[in-house]
Amino acid sequence: MTLPWAALLLAGSGWGTEVKLSVPSTSAVLGEPVTVQAAAALEPGAALALDLQASATETFAITGARELESPAGSAERRFELQLIPLDLGPRAFPILWTLAAGGSTRTLSSTLRLEVREPPGAEKAQDIKDIKPPRAARPRLWPFLLMLLLAGAAWYWGTWRKKRPAAAGAAAGPPPDPRPAEVIAESELERLAASRLWEEGRRKEFYGELTDILRRYLERRWAFPATRETTAEIARRLRGRDLDRRLLALFKELFERADLVKFSKTATDDRWKEADLAAARRLVHDTTPKPAELAAGGPS
Structure with a gap:
């Protein structure tokens, strides 16, 4: 309306x-x-x-x-x-x-x-239709095509079994980082601060990496899939934990500003880089369990 x-x-x-x-x-x-x-x-x-x-x-x-x-x-x-x-x-x-x-x-x-x-245009991008309807195979050819399909499947199965040990080893990748979640996050934030993404005007990439670092940290800290969830979904999870309200507001402000820069034409202020890096470090620091909490069996 x-x-x-x-x-x-x-x-x-x-x-x-x-x-x-x-x-x-x-x-x-x-x-x-x-x-x-x-x-x-x-x-x-x-x-x-x-x-x-x-x-x-x-x-x-x-x-x-x-x-x-x-x-x-x-x-x-x-x-x-x-x-x-x-x-x-x-x-x-x-x-x-x-x-x-x-x-x-x-x-x-x-x-x-x-x-x-x-x-505008979002619906058209999703409305993809076939140019022509699919054509059915001729009845006389289907037995021959079925034989070819079965032969190809048998060949693929044999090849896959031979390569399986090597492929499994390659897919394993590097071992997981054994360091604590906060140490990994602080190291990644230092690397981002030293990069020249901001100075080169690549602000969307900067905020994409900043929020990815915090998502990976939250995933390691509390074992929920933060890297695959939206800002709103993560915020709901954090509200379910015993976190300070000011810390929740800080998370919300940082992620909303990042979303605005990444998904709209919002202009950035040069002061945001250091302010948002400091906010990210505070989020990591204030959600890291203190020695007394660890001794009492609190969240890791």
Whole structure:
């Protein structure tokens, strides 16, 4: 459904404050930014601020927020947000605000509802049809073809049995790394930091390798298939463990930013390299069992 600047109402849970959200359309495209404008009439002395960290979820990310200039003498505060949907279908995006008035603060929330569609052309790429229907073999040839098939299968079986020992040895590959999971991850992060992927402008490759290092670490640490799971699936697993909320928020912020760089045209900031490497090191450090936990038989 598409509406010109459909207005969505946020009713605050205190002081009678209302924040109005408006978007150009209630339909959005996966991975593409949506501009959201917010406006609120405040009482004298009141202040309103976006709670960016609390607002982001697994289904969307807020990549930009700025306060717009209000008319002279007006008590209205106006903001402009850039939101990127990360999941398909009808979605509800909660946006949280902090309202300060009379020496007290209170959280206000609203729900922005959008219908998120696949990018143009995604359906056509999956709609592959045969150019011509398959042709059946002539009835007179099928016994001969069957004999050839059986002969080929017998030859393949004999060849495979002869090569099986050598192939098994080749497929075994190098032995698994015996070092602890955190030592391997720290070594891989140091190697990534020393690489020139970032300086050469290969930011998508940088974030791909950064998240792969953390996925392999989580797989070694807790023995779940992190290298084959989505960011949302990994986040659900981590929430099921006794981890600090700030650590969960750090993981979510890092992986969402990596997904945005890898899958959309989000511009990168040169400060992100060191900040995100430091965040990855902290994730490894803070999830590494301490000596007291190991002595008590805690998670390895």
